[in-house]
Amino acid sequence: MPKKYETPLLDELEKGPFPSFVTEIKKAAAKSSMAGDELGQLEKSYRDRRGYWKHGGIVGVRGYGSGVIGRYSSLPEEFPEVANFHTVRINSPSAFFYTSDSLRQMCDIWDKYGSGLTNMHGSTGDIILLGTTTDKLEPIFAEFSSRGWDLGGSGSALRTPSCCVGPARCEWANIDTLDLTYNLTQEFQDEMHRPAFPYKFKFKVAGCAVDCIASIARADCSIIGTWRGKIAVNQAEVANYAKSGMNIQSEIVDMCPTKCMSYDGKELKIKDEDCSRCMHCIAKMTKALKPTGEKGATILMGSKAPFVIGATLSWVIVPFIKLEPPYDEFKDLVRKMWEFWDEHGKNRERIGELIIRRGMREFLEFIGVDPVPQQVKEPRRDPFFFWKEEDFQK
Amino acid sequence: MDLPQRRTDIGPPHYKDFLPPVIQKNYGDWKHHEVLSGGVMVHVGNSGDKVWSVRVASPRLLSTDTIREMADIAQKYCGGYLRFTTRNNVEFLVSDEKNLGPLQDELKAKKYMIGGIGPRISNIVHTQGWIHCHSAATDASGLVKALMDDFADYFTTKTLPNKVRLAVACCTNMCGAVHCSDIAIVAIHRKVPKIDHDKVKNMCEVPSTIAACPTGAISPDPGKKSVKINDDKCMYCGNCFTVCPPLEIHDPEFDGVAIVAGGKVGSLRSDPKFSKLVVPFIKNNPPRWPEVIEAVDKILNAYAKDAIKHERVGEWIERIGWEKFFKVTGLPFTFQHIDDFVIARETFRTSPAFKW
Numbered sequence: 001m002p003k004k005y006e007t008p009l010l011d012e013l014e015k016g017p018f019p020s021f022v023t024e025i026k027k028a029a030a031k032s033s034m035a036g037d038e039l040g041q042l043e044k045s046y047r048d049r050r051g052y053w054k055h056g057g058i059v060g061v062r063g064y065g066s067g068v069i070g071r072y073s074s075l076p077e078e079f080p081e082v083a084n085f086h087t088v089r090i091n092s093p094s095a096f097f098y099t100s101d102s103l104r105q106m107c108d109i110w111d112k113y114g115s116g117l118t119n120m121h122g123s124t125g126d127i128i129l130l131g132t133t134t135d136k137l138e139p140i141f142a143e144f145s146s147r148g149w150d151l152g153g154s155g156s157a158l159r160t161p162s163c164c165v166g167p168a169r170c171e172w173a174n175i176d177t178l179d180l181t182y183n184l185t186q187e188f189q190d191e192m193h194r195p196a197f198p199y200k201f202k203f204k205v206a207g208c209a210v211d212c213i214a215s216i217a218r219a220d221c222s223i224i225g226t227w228r229g230k231i232a233v234n235q236a237e238v239a240n241y242a243k244s245g246m247n248i249q250s251e252i253v254d255m256c257p258t259k260c261m262s263y264d265g266k267e268l269k270i271k272d273e274d275c276s277r278c279m280h281c282i283a284k285m286t287k288a289l290k291p292t293g294e295k296g297a298t299i300l301m302g303s304k305a306p307f308v309i310g311a312t313l314s315w316v317i318v319p320f321i322k323l324e325p326p327y328d329e330f331k332d333l334v335r336k337m338w339e340f341w342d343e344h345g346k347n348r349e350r351i352g353e354l355i356i357r358r359g360m361r362e363f364l365e366f367i368g369v370d371p372v373p374q375q376v377k378e379p380r381r382d383p384f385f386f387w388k389e390e391d392f393q394k
Numbered sequence: 395m396d397l398p399q400r401r402t403d404i405g406p407p408h409y410k411d412f413l414p415p416v417i418q419k420n421y422g423d424w425k426h427h428e429v430l431s432g433g434v435m436v437h438v439g440n441s442g443d444k445v446w447s448v449r450v451a452s453p454r455l456l457s458t459d460t461i462r463e464m465a466d467i468a469q470k471y472c473g474g475y476l477r478f479t480t481r482n483n484v485e486f487l488v489s490d491e492k493n494l495g496p497l498q499d500e501l502k503a504k505k506y507m508i509g510g511i512g513p514r515i516s517n518i519v520h521t522q523g524w525i526h527c528h529s530a531a532t533d534a535s536g537l538v539k540a541l542m543d544d545f546a547d548y549f550t551t552k553t554l555p556n557k558v559r560l561a562v563a564c565c566t567n568m569c570g571a572v573h574c575s576d577i578a579i580v581a582i583h584r585k586v587p588k589i590d591h592d593k594v595k596n597m598c599e600v601p602s603t604i605a606a607c608p609t610g611a612i613s614p615d616p617g618k619k620s621v622k623i624n625d626d627k628c629m630y631c632g633n634c635f636t637v638c639p640p641l642e643i644h645d646p647e648f649d650g651v652a653i654v655a656g657g658k659v660g661s662l663r664s665d666p667k668f669s670k671l672v673v674p675f676i677k678n679n680p681p682r683w684p685e686v687i688e689a690v691d692k693i694l695n696a697y698a699k700d701a702i703k704h705e706r707v708g709e710w711i712e713r714i715g716w717e718k719f720f721k722v723t724g725l726p727f728t729f730q731h732i733d734d735f736v737i738a739r740e741t742f743r744t745s746p747a748f749k750w
Binding site: 009010012013015016017018019020021022024025027028035038042045046048049050051052053054055056063064071085087091092093094095096097098099100101102103104106107110111116117118119120121122123124125130131138139141142143145146147148149150162164165167168169170171173176178182185186189190193209210211212213214215216217250251255256257278279280283284286287305306307308309310311313346347348 | 397398399400401402403404405406407408409411412413417421422423424425426427437445447451452453454455456457458459460461462464465466468469474475476477478479480482484487505506507519521522523524525526527528529530533535536538539540542543546549563566567568569572573574602605606607608631633636637639644646649657659660661662663664666668678680681682703704735736737
């Protein structure tokens with residue numbers, strides 16, 4: 001029987017309308033003594049206002065350098081069942097679609113070998129199995145991999161790529177985000193499972209500039225769908241939106257950042273050459289407006305959380321690229337990016353930090369991309385810049 | 395124990411195996427969608443086919459019992475198909491309209507919160523916190539629970555000028571896109587790490603520990619075969635602790651959270667934005683962090699009252715100006731709000747045109 005703990009502080013968090021994580025831990029603790037000690041230690045954290053976990057130590061499965069993260073209680077005598085409480089990352093399917101059977105299968109394995117606690121999903125997008133011991137790792141891996149599942153990335157490796165719902169259930173997807181995510185994951189299994197990069201590397205694939213996967217804020221390589229044609233206007237549907245109460249002048253025309261639209265009460269006109277494809281009008285009038293023409297993506301790089309130089313948003317490297325299977329042009333580009341990073345990157349230096357340190361020119365020349373105005377918000381303000389011998393020949 | 399034969403480098407299962415038939419049929423051929431209520435939307439294909447999505451809140455931390463319950467509900471009403479969103483909501487995918495009512499009835503009976511679609515508060519993206527993280531300066535799940543209990547109506551029914559994306563990070567490492575959220579809580583330390591020199595000697599690599607510091611505050615201490623920290627330069631980010639655990643950064647007396655606001659990731663109307671500091675520090679007050687709720691309430695209420703339809707929090711703040719933001723929210727402006735890190739000079743006001 002799992003040990004019972006008094007948890008007056010956590011019990012408070014079982015009240016209220018939002019589903020309670022405490023209830024979840026208690027459900028798991030009814031079956032698992034590990035989840036029981038997790039609950040006990042967490043109550044102590046709430047009392048003492050600090051965490052009691054340690055990380056580090058190399059744990060994993062044979063032949064893999066990633067996918068498992070070692071976690072240990074710093075109070076192993078008080079909470080022996082969580083002395084070892086490792087995380088297993090399982091690579092999620094594109095856009096997080098599941099069948100009931102696949103979820104049950106996962107739950108059966110996890111109840112047998114772990115705490116019964118999960119995250120659906122972790123921040124990067126893996127299925128997180130929260131809490132098991134070192135001796136259970138090989139059995140867990142055998143059970144999952146024999147049923148068609150594999151581990152995700154961790155450490156200085158390619159992390160599990162993830163994407164928005166894309167063409168599976170969205171009319172705005174300019175690229176097949178699910179297929180590209182699956183294809184990249186399959187192509188780069190070695191880069192994911194055997195860490196050989198200076199630091200982590202993340203791909204996130206969004207179908208349009210709405211960016212439901214937050215690609216631009218949290219991916220070393222952000223892939224964001226866009227198009228190069230006109231916006232087709234269905235004037236009858238425009239009239240329906242107006243009839244149903246939408247103020248097309250103030251909600252659509254006035255909010256267009258490029259002022260490329262006009263509306264005379266009957267007809268919505270778009271000066272397509274001035275449109276920046278921000279998605280505001282399309283998102284608000286999805287029945288009336290449709291992108292047409294060539295579909296592809298913008299490739300941006302470098303976004304990450306604040307460590308070490310402050311937070312960054314990804315910036316444009318390639319303004320437009322066609323992305324269709326087998327995605328060879330894009331994969332070649334990625335391999336060149338990694339080669340640059342491999343050559344110049346320092347330990348624990350993200351590729352974006354490296355590009356800033358060495359300069360965009362060196363990076364763009366290395367990967368073979370020409371300078372274009374779409375890569376900058378504005379040209380430089382200072383007169384201090386480098387010339388190379390070949391610039392004089394131009 | 396007999397184990398099945400392991401396989402390596404097979405990658406995830408193919409997504410097509412998990413797509414409901416209506417989605418397989420209309421894949422890449424959707425015409426439009428409509429939000430029918432706070433938690434229900436319908437997508438219509440060019441074929442005329444429809445798929446309804448019913449979204450419910452999830453604490454992200456799920457027991458296998460709850461996942462099985464969700465699987466059973468999906469089996470009963472959705473042919474066994476469901477998905478999770480980027481923000482950890484669960485979406486039940488209905489292809490037969492007559493199941494829509496009974497599905498929602500059962501979800502309500504089982505106390506699921508239906509909502510999160512449209513100009514509302516969706517699930518809060520958050521990190522691991524005291525549940526499982528070594529560097530957490532607060533508990534993410536507890537803060538999320540307390541915030542979402544308070545804002546439950548904005549998840550289920552009530553609307554705002556636009557969607558409001560909340561996030562919680564339990565340290566400045568910020569697993570997740572916390573730094574570009576409408577309103578985010580980020581936990582911070584405020585004291586210089588305490589060095590356990592004996593352990594540094596055995597556990598840490600000195601050069602990578604030095605390189606981990608963004609401000610160059612760490613230097614070698616050859617006499618002790620350890621490192622020393624220049625207190626004046628340290629801004630308590632805790633990156634060194636992750637690289638070298640004997641640099642103890644936790645201090646329950648001084649750890650707590652900051653609040654940042656005005657970020658977004660979409661490019662609609664205006665470029666993606668970082669969130670900016672609005673409250674430099676609130677002490678950890680578990681289990682419900684009432685002071686944090688109160689501060690977020692102030693921001694949300696001012697936004698709900700003042701913003702123009704479709705404006706995100708950051709767009710609203712840019713329009714009214716930061717001086718007015720601090721006035722209408724009543725939040726105090728302090729030295730901590732003025733940047734002194736790498737992009738400081740970009741943030742100083744270079745115009746005499748502002749409001750009083």
